[in-house]
Amino acid sequence: MSKWDAVIFDWAGTTVDFGSFAPVQAFVEVFKEYGIEPTMEEVREPMGMLKIDHIRTMLNMPRIKECWVEKYQKEPADEDAQKLFSIFEEKLLSILHLYAEPKKETVAAVKKLREHGIKIGSTTGYTDKMMDIVVPLAKEKGYAPDVWFSPDSTNNVGRPYPYMIFENMKALNLMDVSKIIKAGDTVSDIKEGKNAGVFSVGIIVGSSEMGLTEEEYQALSKEEQAKKCAETAEKFKRAGADEVFLTLAELADFVIV
Numbered sequence: 001m002s003k004w005d006a007v008i009f010d011w012a013g014t015t016v017d018f019g020s021f022a023p024v025q026a027f028v029e030v031f032k033e034y035g036i037e038p039t040m041e042e043v044r045e046p047m048g049m050l051k052i053d054h055i056r057t058m059l060n061m062p063r064i065k066e067c068w069v070e071k072y073q074k075e076p077a078d079e080d081a082q083k084l085f086s087i088f089e090e091k092l093l094s095i096l097h098l099y100a101e102p103k104k105e106t107v108a109a110v111k112k113l114r115e116h117g118i119k120i121g122s123t124t125g126y127t128d129k130m131m132d133i134v135v136p137l138a139k140e141k142g143y144a145p146d147v148w149f150s151p152d153s154t155n156n157v158g159r160p161y162p163y164m165i166f167e168n169m170k171a172l173n174l175m176d177v178s179k180i181i182k183a184g185d186t187v188s189d190i191k192e193g194k195n196a197g198v199f200s201v202g203i204i205v206g207s208s209e210m211g212l213t214e215e216e217y218q219a220l221s222k223e224e225q226a227k228k229c230a231e232t233a234e235k236f237k238r239a240g241a242d243e244v245f246l247t248l249a250e251l252a253d254f255v256i257v
C-alpha cells in the first residue's frame with residue numbers, strides 16, 4: 001500500500017507536449033505582431049502561469065517594457081495585455097491539436113500508479129477552451145486524468161496560487177495534503193504545490209524549464225544531457241521542490257515503493 005493518495009500532474013511539458021512548445025510558439029508570434037521579439041528566456045520564465053498573467057509578466061520585464069515604451073511612447077497597460085491575450089488565445093487554439101501527444105513514459109507511468117490505487121488529477125495554465133481541444137486528443141492516445149481543473153474553475157486565479165490543487169482534492173474526495181504529490185515542469189508548478197502544502201516535485205526531461213524538443217535533447221551527448229538535467233533540477237530545487245525526477249517513470253517508482 002502506497003503512502004500516497006494521489007498525484008496531481010501539470011499538463012503541457014509534464015504529461016504531454018515534450019518541451020511545452022505550443023504556448024511558447026504562440027507567445028513569440030503575438031509579441032512579434034506588436035513589433036517586439038522576445039528571447040526564449042523571457043518567454044519561458046513565467047511558464048506555468050495563467051496565460052493572461054504570463055503576458056502581463058512579460059510586458060513588465062525590463063527589456064520588453066523598454067522596447068514597448070520606445071515603440072509606443074508609453075508603458076504597457078493592462079488593456080495592452082488583454083489585446084495581446086486575445087491574439088494569443090486565437091493563435092494557440094489554432095495549433096493546440098498538434099501538441100496533445102503524451103510524453104513517452106506518461107501512459108505507462110499513469111497505468112502503474114492506478115494499479116496501486118493512486119488517483120490522478122491535473123492542473124494547468126490553459127483555459128477550459130484550450131483543454132477542451134487537448135484533453136480528448138490525449139485520451140485517444142492513452143492518457144486521461146481522473147479530473148482536471150484550469151484557472152476557469154478558480155475565478156481566473158492561476159499558479160502559483162494553490163486553488164486548482166484544492167479543486168482536485170475536492171473532486172477526488174481527498175483530505176490529507178501530506179498524501180498528495182504535485183508534479184510539474186515549471187517553477188510556477190513547484191510554487192503551486194508548496195503553497196498548497198503538498199509534496200511538490202519537478203519533472204526534468206521534456207520540461208519547459210529545460211526548453212528543448214525531444215529531438216534536440218536526444219541529439220545531446222550523455223555529458224550534455226546530464227549537464228542540462230542538473231541545471232534544470234537546480235531551478236526546481238531553488239523554487240522549493242521537495243524532490244526532482246528525470247521522468248514520470250522515476251516518479252511512479254518513487255510513489256509505489
